[in-house]
Amino acid sequence: ADIISTVEFNHSGELLATGDKGGRVVIFQQEQENKTQSHTRGEYNVYSTFQSHEPEFDYLKSLEIEEKINKIRWLPQKNAAQFLLSTNDKTIKLWKISERDKRPEGYNLKEEDGRYRDPTTVTTLRVPVFRPMDLMVEASPRRIFANAHTYHINSISINSDYETYLSADDLRINLWHLEITDRSFNIVDIKPANMEELTEVITAAEFHPNSCSTFVYSSSKGTIRLCDMRASALCDRHSKLFEEPEDPSNRSFFSEIISSISDVKFSHSGRYMMTRDYLSVKIWDLNMENRPVETYQVHEYLRSKLCSLYENDCIFDKFECCWNGSDRQVEFSALYIVVMTGSYNNFFRMFDRNSKRDVTLEASRENNKPRTVLKPRKVCASGKRKKDEISVDSLDFNKKILHTAWHPKENIIAVATTNNLYIFQDKLN
């Protein structure tokens, strides 16, 4: 139940939320920077823990509904409290996280412990005052958005209008208003009339960061569709279809499976989007539909092992990907873009768009002492293994990094292995 299933920074980067298979949400808060210790950024410590979803039983279908948190998305902060959406397979919840560090004391009719005083003993009146108390962080569910998904929810995305959001399951996408829980609009429906004809499912969906009527959704066949809600109420017809033609030389029985897109993320500018399929990360320019502008190979050495990976089900692992922070993307008057994604053996990869360099790092306590610089790793695909290289056959496929997140402003990253969360930052000089 401690398996981490989602990781997300809030808009300021001060808070980092993780969701796990047991339905819990744990929020970490960054310590305020110490002016005297300018060489380190604040550490992240546990701020709040709460049970977001409980396991449920669907009596009609006699099936359990898992409490595993599939996605967390933060709302931008509007007042002192923080809000986030968390979802399991069927239900989305809006949580309010607020702090309490004062409490009223000096009531006239109540004792400090809450018991009522005998009114006849009251001889003077006083005005209650707020006195400081130990900080308490409370999480309370403010909205519950339920019963709108027949299939498993895989994505939620908050619109740039900050009033609506979408939720996507395998076959449908619904549009909600954050204030309204008893209604949602269905905006995409790819369920065929005859389920025997089903060959494609929705794998991820996201709203455009700037245009509140635009969203994309990816499919298990490796396509991405961009839809405009102004075109029609039901966006079954896409405005743009992004698909790269298949490389005939690489064709195998597994071609379709590995082309299935597991994650799609817009760049902060909204000009590009990134998709993750089993072996690669692709960057697409929204103005060009017929092929990506860049493709990065995450672990090409697995291509020859697809049959084994199919057998042990690893080929169905859904890796996520992320962009570096928005502030960082425009730096030194040039676009500075890095993308990150996970792999096996607790490795994760980063690709620098400008320099075209890439690096493989490992999230592991045994191999990295705290506060030391991570050593780049290399996988030896075939042939003679050099010193410090790891051969493909000794990779541990149980140690997978599916979820990673990048701080919106700093070069701080959160990397989730199966049970642990690692936070790395770049070296400050």
Place this chain on the structure above:
Amino acid sequence: MFVRGLKRKCFDGEEDIEGTLAGIKAIPSYNLQRQSLLDMSLVKLQLCHMLVEPNLCRSVLIANTVRQIQEEMTQDGTWQMINTQSTGQASLDRLVSTDILCRSSRDSAEGKHVPAYGTFNKDFESDQAQDRTETMSTASSVQAPRNLQSNVWEMENPQENKGNFQKSLDQIFETLENKSPNSVEDLFSEVDNSYYDLDTMLTGMMSNTKMGHCDSLETFSPPTNTASNSNCKSDLSDLDHIVEILVES
């Protein structure tokens, strides 16, 4: 052919399922690899974890793979040359042996660090004589997939859940031995859209098409509904009960 404890041999270039067409020995190897991939896929479709709804994406991808293999086998002519002898026994062995293979790899994937490679190595080379029986028995196992697909998505179907996968597997074996495609179709057609409709109606989804079905469900008139409900297993009594309540109200 596949005996537990028998040491599996590595292929050279174990990984490449396409193989090369160099040499006559390589050609049956490709067919056999393809066949075992097909069997593995069928078993995966069946061995869904029953308490929780199986992953629809995964099921769709596996079913598409099965379809691809089928299409290729049809084009190859491998399909036609198959004599549909009743080789129920052999096909049972095959499915079970693949199951053993999958289970052992899954178990090892559970906790230990075991390299995934080398497990998908069948001991075909030592059993060349068995090739013919194996290809012949493919017919039976492959006929099932088309209907299996409908069986899978209707996941919302109560048939697979409640730990009943063993029962559905038995059904597959039964139908394989009977060799009557019609019965196979009937078997899986009973798991039809009516469950979806009940589903969507009761989860409050608003959709015109569904509304029509809702009406019919309430009056309980369409033959498909009655057929499906009457063919429900005893452990679908919950569903029956609920439907009865609906009808009576």
